[in-house]
Amino acid sequence: MDISLSPAARLATPQDRALWAKAQELEATFLSEMLKDTGLGKSEGSFAGGIGEEQFGSFLRDEQAKLIVGRGGVGLAEQIFRSLRQGGAG
Template identity: 35%
Template structure:
């Protein structure tokens, strides 16, 4: 998975020992599933953001208000969101991933 930094680092840059310990308790396949879920969550968030950014655009062209551009724009926004999330996004995925791992580790204890 490219772009998503998954190093156990806390908000201030210090090594996050809680997260590092939690990773030891979660199976690799569950970690991968959590990474995918976190990235997908960020893509949904970004898609919503992009949809809001392009809602009021009028005129001709790909972001205009001509017949058919609404569907095209929706698909384009979805692809933009997926690409952004795949390349690291805005940082939501790494925090969601951390939360998912901590929850799974707590359940396994």
């Protein structure tokens, strides 16, 4: 997944960078599911629906979620990162 690292994560150890990347992946996955539940990207009118929309709509939502995370997200990655980091220290 090509999601940029925060400045703090760039200065950290390789393990911290890996944890940060995983935390961002988890946030992107969460956001993608939330976007799906909102109905974002569903067409209305005579061109709505169809097998193509069902099959490829998830790709669009995944990319939109990655963009949201890449621009700072909603703060979930930071919390996940902290939790993963504390869990690995024990």
